[in-house]
Amino acid sequence: MAAILEVEHIRKSFGNTEILKDISFSMDKGSTLSIIGSSGSGKTTLLRCLNFLETPDEGIIRVHGELIFNAQDHASRSEAEIRKRRLHFGLVFQSFNLFPQYTALQNVMLAEELLARERADYKERRKELHAEIENHAKALLAQMGLSDREGNYPHQLSGGQCQRVAIARALALNPDILCFDEPTSALDPELTGEVLKVIRELAMRNTTMIIVTHEMAFARDVADTVIFMDDGRICEQGNPAEVFNNPKELRTQQFLARYREG
Amino acid sequence: MDLIRQQMAIVIPALNAGFLQTMRLFFVTLLGAIPLGLLIAMGSMSKIKPLQMLVKIVVWIVRGSPLMIQLLIIYYFPGLVWKTPIWGGGEGGRFLAASVAFIFNYACYFSEIYRGGIQSIPVGQEEAGLVLGMTKRQIFFKVKLLQMIKAIVPPMSNEIITLVKDTSLSRIIALQEIIWAGQAFMKGSQGISGAIWPLFFTAVYYLACNGILTVLLGRLEKKLSYFK
Numbered sequence: 244m245a246a247i248l249e250v251e252h253i254r255k256s257f258g259n260t261e262i263l264k265d266i267s268f269s270m271d272k273g274s275t276l277s278i279i280g281s282s283g284s285g286k287t288t289l290l291r292c293l294n295f296l297e298t299p300d301e302g303i304i305r306v307h308g309e310l311i312f313n314a315q316d317h318a319s320r321s322e323a324e325i326r327k328r329r330l331h332f333g334l335v336f337q338s339f340n341l342f343p344q345y346t347a348l349q350n351v352m353l354a355e356e357l358l359a360r361e362r363a364d365y366k367e368r369r370k371e372l373h374a375e376i377e378n379h380a381k382a383l384l385a386q387m388g389l390s391d392r393e394g395n396y397p398h399q400l401s402g403g404q405c406q407r408v409a410i411a412r413a414l415a416l417n418p419d420i421l422c423f424d425e426p427t428s429a430l431d432p433e434l435t436g437e438v439l440k441v442i443r444e445l446a447m448r449n450t451t452m453i454i455v456t457h458e459m460a461f462a463r464d465v466a467d468t469v470i471f472m473d474d475g476r477i478c479e480q481g482n483p484a485e486v487f488n489n490p491k492e493l494r495t496q497q498f499l500a501r502y503r504e505g
Numbered sequence: 506m507d508l509i510r511q512q513m514a515i516v517i518p519a520l521n522a523g524f525l526q527t528m529r530l531f532f533v534t535l536l537g538a539i540p541l542g543l544l545i546a547m548g549s550m551s552k553i554k555p556l557q558m559l560v561k562i563v564v565w566i567v568r569g570s571p572l573m574i575q576l577l578i579i580y581y582f583p584g585l586v587w588k589t590p591i592w593g594g595g596e597g598g599r600f601l602a603a604s605v606a607f608i609f610n611y612a613c614y615f616s617e618i619y620r621g622g623i624q625s626i627p628v629g630q631e632e633a634g635l636v637l638g639m640t641k642r643q644i645f646f647k648v649k650l651l652q653m654i655k656a657i658v659p660p661m662s663n664e665i666i667t668l669v670k671d672t673s674l675s676r677i678i679a680l681q682e683i684i685w686a687g688q689a690f691m692k693g694s695q696g697i698s699g700a701i702w703p704l705f706f707t708a709v710y711y712l713a714c715n716g717i718l719t720v721l722l723g724r725l726e727k728k729l730s731y732f733k
Contacts, residue, residue: 294636322641330638340633343732344651353647354637398733416638 245308247272247451248420253302255288262288263299264475270420270468273449277462277483280472281498286455289472290422293453294334295325306331306419333418337425339405341397347408348393351380355415383411387441403434407441414450421445423454439465459502463487471495509702515695516687516703523686524710530603530672530682535665537608542615549620567613572606573674579606580678596681603675607668614664622657623649655729662722666715673711683707 246269255263262285270276278286291297293304295312298320304312311328318324341350355376359365365372384393387407397405406426413421423442427435439461445452446465456462462469463483470480471492479492490496548560567575580602584590592598626649634644676684687704690697 296632296635326635326638326640329636332636334636336629336633338627338629340627340629342630342633342648344655354634354639357639357643357647396732412637 245272246270246305247307249303249305249308250293251303251305253289253292253299253304255285255292255297255299262475263292266302266475266477268470268477268480270451270453272451274467275446275450275452275454275465276468276470277466278453278455278470278472279457279459279462279498280478284472285475286472287424290334290424290453290455293420293422294332295329296334330416331419333413333416333421335406335409335413335421335423335426337428339397339402339409339429341405341409341412343397346394346396347384347389347400347404347411348377348380350397350408351383351412351415352376354412355379358416380411380415383414384408386444387411388437401434402430403437406430406438410438410441410445420451420453423452423456425455425457427456427458459487459499471498473498512690512697512700512703515697516690516700516706519686519689519695520683520703520707520710523681523683523707526600526680527669527672527682527710528714530600530607530675530680531669533604534607534611534668534672537604538611538615541608541612542619545612545616546619546623549616550623564613564616567610568617572610572671573677575610576603576606576674576678599675599678599680603678603680607672607675611664611668615661618657618660618664619653621660622653625656626652651729655732658722658726658729662719662726665722666718669714669718670711683710 249269251267253263253266254261264285266285266289268276278289280286288297292299299312299314301314302312303310303314311331312320314320342353345353356373359372359376362368362372381390381393384390387410389404389407389411392400392404392408395404397408400408406429410421410426426442427438430438435458439458442452442454442461443465454462454465466483468480469483469486471478471486471490471494473494479486479490479495486495487499490499545560545564548556549564551557551560580592580599583592590598592602630648630652631644634648639647672682673684675682676688679685684704684707687707690700690703692698
């Protein structure tokens with residue numbers, strides 16, 4: 244199968260601190276990749292680079308074989324270019340970042356509506372497009388089990404519900420690859436389950452996903468591939484059974500042992 | 506009491522006229538200071554360090570010294586020092602000078618409120634917009650602006666109510682606002698002299714005006730309370 248995402252030799256420093264040190268990996272369409280590792284190992288920075296919230300200092304990113312980022316090519320780093328290309332990716336944040344002044348439904352619809360305005364036929368088909376977008380958003384919220392929450396504002400929702408709205412919002416633009424940055428870290432333990440459940444369902448539907456998480460059991464369950472990051476490098480990668488049961492690297496062994504104890 | 510009742514027929518129209526001038530200064534100041542404050546706020550958050558420093562120093566001077574002194578300097582300085590009275594004579598000139606002083610002073614206060622409002626919005630809001638393919642412009646207008654307005658309404662309400670009362674400082678350059686109008690009856694005007702009650706009575710005007718403003722601004726605040 245052709246790789247949907249190829250990342251080659253990504254490096255990123257903040258000041259004198261190198262956070263990502265030569266990261267390369269690829270993933271297949273419809274697969275799920277879990278990234279584990281201790282805090283500060285560069286997991287989040289890697290996700291932010293893929294979503295162009297940070298600009299890598301070096302490296303190449305390809306989606307469907309198409310070059311979408313090359314650190315050497317400054318034209319590919321302009322704001323307008325980045326805006327187009329980042330739509331290949333979706334990102335679900337740890338702290339949801341829903342827009343507080345909009346209802347759940349409006350949160351899901353907003354970006355799609357703004358994009359629709361750029362269409363040549365927007366003026367003639369305005370009503371029709373709006374209805375399409377609304378139906379799409381409603382379907383996504385239903386998929387998240389939130390049909391009865393469409394009209395609620397974020398402050399009226401629980402953390403788990405907020406995160407599910409955020410997932411629906413990220414799915415609205417049909418990204419090729421959906422990224423999750425510790426999607427359950429801001430949630431109470433009893434709310435974690437409902438979010439993990441919808442991510443599992445997405446994996447079942449062959450949504451291509453990269454999940455940065457501290458939920459080891461979940462990472463192992465849901466992922467086709469696991470990457471263990473340590474000190475800005477990919478220390479070990481492979482299928483979950485292998486990485487979790489027979490880690491080859493000492494650092495991975497230590498990391499997993501600490502989790503088993505905890 | 507009878508005397509006051511007799512005087513009222515003369516005093517009230519005079520106070521009304523003064524209050525009209527008070528209100529003029531109030532609205533002109535708001536109209537000028539609300540946009541100018543935004544400009545100053547952008548300056549104080551500018552990435553160009555010298556500009557940022559300059560703006561911050563100006564804001565410090567304006568907020569750190571009495572508005573009354575600023576009024577006096579702006580009104581008298583050009584005539585006394587440059588020998589060119591730029592404001593022109595009469596009530597029109599005084600109003601112009603007072604407007605400039607008030608707009609500049611209040612713009613500096615507003616700029617700090619705006620800055621607080623802008624900086625109170627979590628960076629995650631912008632990032633969420635960016636990853637959804639929004640432009641910076643769309644993020645500002647569709648995501649941040651309303652949150653910013655919500656954040657600044659309570660402190661702006663305070664400033665606006667203070668402004669109503671601060672207009673009385675323009676008495677110092679003899680602008681014919683309501684304090685000036687009330688005081689006239691102490692010195693003697695239209696056959697009334699030595700009457701101090703008109704000056705006391707001016708407080709009723711300020712109270713009524715601020716009562717109305719409190720209700721209106723409170724409604725706006727309530728309207729924005731549907732989200733958190």
